[in-house]
Amino acid sequence: MNKAEKKFRLYAIFVIFVLLTVLLTVINSINFTMAAGDADEITQMLADRQGDFNVGEKMPDRMPPGQKNKDFRMGPMGPESPEMNASLRYFTISFAEKGSKVETVALNISAVTEDEAQEWASALWKEKTGWTRGTYRYRVYKKGDITYVTVIDQGRELLPSFRILIISVVGEALCLVIGWFVLLGIGRIIYAPIEEADRKQKNFIKSANKEFRLPLTVISGNTELAERKYGPDDETRSTRRQISKLNELVDKLETIGILDDCDTERIEIPVSEYLCAALDSRAESFTSRGLALTTDITPNITLSADPETINKLIGELIENALKYSLTKVSFRLKQENGYIILETQNDTDLTDGSVYQIFDRFTKLENASEDSAGLGLSYVKEIVKSHSGRATAAVSNGIFTLRITL
Amino acid sequence: MRILFAAPDRDLLECYSKILQDDLTEVVTAFDGTQVASLLATEPFDIAILDKNIPRMDHEKLVTRIQNKGIPVMILTDRPISAHELTKTPLPNAHLSYPFTPEKISAEISNILKNVLSDEHLQIGTIEVDVPKYQMTGGLRLTAGEIYVLRALSNGETVTTDYGASISALNIKLAKTGLKTRIQYKSQKGFEMVTENE
Numbered sequence: 001m002n003k004a005e006k007k008f009r010l011y012a013i014f015v016i017f018v019l020l021t022v023l024l025t026v027i028n029s030i031n032f033t034m035a036a037g038d039a040d041e042i043t044q045m046l047a048d049r050q051g052d053f054n055v056g057e058k059m060p061d062r063m064p065p066g067q068k069n070k071d072f073r074m075g076p077m078g079p080e081s082p083e084m085n086a087s088l089r090y091f092t093i094s095f096a097e098k099g100s101k102v103e104t105v106a107l108n109i110s111a112v113t114e115d116e117a118q119e120w121a122s123a124l125w126k127e128k129t130g131w132t133r134g135t136y137r138y139r140v141y142k143k144g145d146i147t148y149v150t151v152i153d154q155g156r157e158l159l160p161s162f163r164i165l166i167i168s169v170v171g172e173a174l175c176l177v178i179g180w181f182v183l184l185g186i187g188r189i190i191y192a193p194i195e196e197a198d199r200k201q202k203n204f205i206k207s208a209n210k211e212f213r214l215p216l217t218v219i220s221g222n223t224e225l226a227e228r229k230y231g232p233d234d235e236t237r238s239t240r241r242q243i244s245k246l247n248e249l250v251d252k253l254e255t256i257g258i259l260d261d262c263d264t265e266r267i268e269i270p271v272s273e274y275l276c277a278a279l280d281s282r283a284e285s286f287t288s289r290g291l292a293l294t295t296d297i298t299p300n301i302t303l304s305a306d307p308e309t310i311n312k313l314i315g316e317l318i319e320n321a322l323k324y325s326l327t328k329v330s331f332r333l334k335q336e337n338g339y340i341i342l343e344t345q346n347d348t349d350l351t352d353g354s355v356y357q358i359f360d361r362f363t364k365l366e367n368a369s370e371d372s373a374g375l376g377l378s379y380v381k382e383i384v385k386s387h388s389g390r391a392t393a394a395v396s397n398g399i400f401t402l403r404i405t406l
Numbered sequence: 407m408r409i410l411f412a413a414p415d416r417d418l419l420e421c422y423s424k425i426l427q428d429d430l431t432e433v434v435t436a437f438d439g440t441q442v443a444s445l446l447a448t449e450p451f452d453i454a455i456l457d458k459n460i461p462r463m464d465h466e467k468l469v470t471r472i473q474n475k476g477i478p479v480m481i482l483t484d485r486p487i488s489a490h491e492l493t494k495t496p497l498p499n500a501h502l503s504y505p506f507t508p509e510k511i512s513a514e515i516s517n518i519l520k521n522v523l524s525d526e527h528l529q530i531g532t533i534e535v536d537v538p539k540y541q542m543t544g545g546l547r548l549t550a551g552e553i554y555v556l557r558a559l560s561n562g563e564t565v566t567t568d569y570g571a572s573i574s575a576l577n578i579k580l581a582k583t584g585l586k587t588r589i590q591y592k593s594q595k596g597f598e599m600v601t602e603n604e
Contacts, residue, residue, distance in 0.1 A: 209485075210484050212505070213484055213503075213504035213505050214415055214418060214484070216504070216505035217504045217505040218415070218417045218421050220505060220506075220508065221418070221422050221425055221508055222421055224507075224508040225421065225424055225425060243505075246505075250505060251486075254485055267574065267577075267578070269574070270590065273590060273591030274567065274570075274591065276591060277566075277591040277596065278567050281567065306488070307489055307571070307573075307574040308488055308489065308570060308571055308574075314567075
């Protein structure tokens, strides 16, 4: 499994996870909200009967089969079931004279003693309604100066909701496991066209690079022969300029090709030395272009890398700075938390946020020179990627920053 | 001077044999490995230029055969040479990657022959280089690029990072000698040969 395919599967499974979690969270939330609504309806019925089913109006009776009673909201299974007063486990405690006088109105629950019920209700009598001790629903209401606290046991009614919750969690886990295996199976089919396009691009780059090399050598040789025979003229000079541009392009394509092959060999190389050497050798170029160069290079930083590509990376950064800086350039190399940070900054006429595609192959920015192929920084990124690093670029307030973490 | 130029592309051979040929230089061309082998058996040459993708015979076998006859070899490659390739055997006297210019190939040929015909011995610290034999301490073989770097270091001349592959290859070879000497870049001074206790 290649890196991109693995990434694709991880993203896909993450999306499935998020969608399932959202869907099941909504279903379970609705389920528990409805259960709370049913419980509130019962506590309201109790409140209407001053906290005791044996007081006031009798519960409506069940209609014969085939007939409907508008009082039955959910039929015999609903809160208004005629069996409610027999099956509901509840207690109601009243508080008079600002809570000092406590009285048990109803105690239709064997799991709670009267003292416990009074103590429990005392903790609730300043509230309104809600869940207490997990599966108990309470309502606090007033009739004249007396405050009533009714607590009903909804454990049995909530059981299906909890079952649905457990089934949702287990089902989601199962879906993710099955989804992962399905993605393993069909991921290749889904990914095949992307992989094919990627492979074709790499093959094109490799073969274009290889096929250009020899003809360029022959064209260069024939230009030399033509000049020897008839003397140099505008045409031969133009041909030489074009050859030179193509040579540069071939050089960049070569590096990208090597990196795509992942066949670079690593040795411990002194990055600080390489950077110092490269900057020293181009110091005159910076001066002749009127660019102020500042450096901050921590000595003795080494990296296990392919020396050729690191040399090319540094060379490309310097060329880039030389081409696109307006007045000043800085190079900084340091080690931070075990990572090597190489950062270049220069002033630029690019606008903020205009460099988001800077690392794409054949991308030319608005300040690119006419002969630019749009490969320079794409190949910087390829080199960095091949060494498991990260390259970022940004423009802020007229300063272009390129940061490489290795 | 006689040059054996072997490559599968006829245009290349035709063009560069005309460029390299003059009153003092004769260029003999070959399109494949068997032609190279038969020419080597019958004719004398001062230098051989060999395309790495020469058909009908492995280029490494040809390099060994040519060098055994005391003829220096330059290999033409379709990609730039890496430091690790410079540590493999058999090691040609020089590599040149396509695309190159007539000036470049002429300069490389002159450089190779100048080394072969000289009696130059370089001494850089504890490292000795036998230039005509393209060898250094420990019998390790060198290329023209590596000799250029060592000569420049010996003369205190500047070496640029364009020779990065040669410098890296030399460091690998120096490590093999066990002399704890390596080429290192020092800020403001350039590349220098240093030993571990320096």
